[in-house]
Amino acid sequence: MDTVGQDDILTLGVSILKIIGEGNRHNEDKFIYIFRLINVCMLVWNLVIMLGSVTYAKNGSVYIKIMESAITCSHTLLKYICFIYYKSDIEILLENLKYFWKTSDVAEVNRKAKIAYRYVSIGQRMYFVGGLIVMLIYYTKPWLQDGERFVFETWPISNSTIVETFTLLSQYYFFLVCIPIIVGFDALYLAYTFRVIMQLKLLRYAFEHIAPEDNVKKFYGCVKHHQLLLGVFDRMRKVYFWMLLLHYVITLVTGCTHLYIVLIA
Numbered sequence: 001m002d003t004v005g006q007d008d009i010l011t012l013g014v015s016i017l018k019i020i021g022e023g024n025r026h027n028e029d030k031f032i033y034i035f036r037l038i039n040v041c042m043l044v045w046n047l048v049i050m051l052g053s054v055t056y057a058k059n060g061s062v063y064i065k066i067m068e069s070a071i072t073c074s075h076t077l078l079k080y081i082c083f084i085y086y087k088s089d090i091e092i093l094l095e096n097l098k099y100f101w102k103t104s105d106v107a108e109v110n111r112k113a114k115i116a117y118r119y120v121s122i123g124q125r126m127y128f129v130g131g132l133i134v135m136l137i138y139y140t141k142p143w144l145q146d147g148e149r150f151v152f153e154t155w156p157i158s159n160s161t162i163v164e165t166f167t168l169l170s171q172y173y174f175f176l177v178c179i180p181i182i183v184g185f186d187a188l189y190l191a192y193t194f195r196v197i198m199q200l201k202l203l204r205y206a207f208e209h210i211a212p213e214d215n216v217k218k219f220y221g222c223v224k225h226h227q228l229l230l231g232v233f234d235r236m237r238k239v240y241f242w243m244l245l246l247h248y249v250i251t252l253v254t255g256c257t258h259l260y261i262v263l264i265a
Helices: 011-018 031-056 060-099 107-139 161-208 216-264
Strands: none
Touching: 011 107, 011 161, 031 060, 031 161, 060 161, 060 216, 107 161, 161 216
C-alpha cells in the first residue's frame, strides 16, 4: 500500500487501515498475525455474548435490539476476515496504480477528475467523522443512561464482576476495531472505483482521438491499457463481490428491524 501518494484520494482509506496495522505489506510484520487473532477473538466474544443474550429478551423490542447488535458485530467480523483473506489482492490493485494514466494529460478529463475527487474526499471525511460520532454515542451510553451497564443490549453469561468488566471492555474495544475496518475498507473501495472510472474516460478519449496518421504503437498502448483495466475489473469483482452483497443484505435486515421497532412503538 506504499504506492499511494500523499495527495491521493486513496490516502484516507489506507491511513485508517494503518490504525489496525494493515497499512503495510502482509508479510513484513509477523506480529500482525497475533494482532489479527486478538481482534478476531474479541469480535467473536462480543458476538457470542450478544447471541447468548437472546434468551434474556423480555419483549420483542429488546430482542430486535439484541439481534441488531449481533448483525453489526457479525458484519464487522466478516468484513475483517474478508479483508485479511483478500489483502494480497488489494495490494495488487494498489500496485496497478503506477500503470494508470495521468488525468493531467487530458484537460477535459482532468477537470472532471478534480471535481469527482473533491466530492469523494469530502464524502470520505464525512463518513469517517460520522463513524466517530456514532462510536462516541455508544461509548457514552453506559454513563448517560440509567440502568445501562453495557454499550450494546446484552446480558453477560455470568454475574461475575470480572466477566461483566471484560464484556464491557470488549465492547469498547469492538468500536476501536470496527471503525477502521468498516470505514477504511469502504473508503478504499470508493476511492479506487473513481480512479478506475477516470481511467475509462481517459481510455475512451484516447480511442476517440486516434488519427489515421497515428502509429501502431499508440493504438497498441490503448489496447494494453484496456487489458490492464480488464484485469483490474476481475480482481475488484473477486475482492468486493461478497462484501457488497453482504452489505446490501445487512442494510436490508437493519432497515427492516428499525421499521419494526417504529411500528411496534
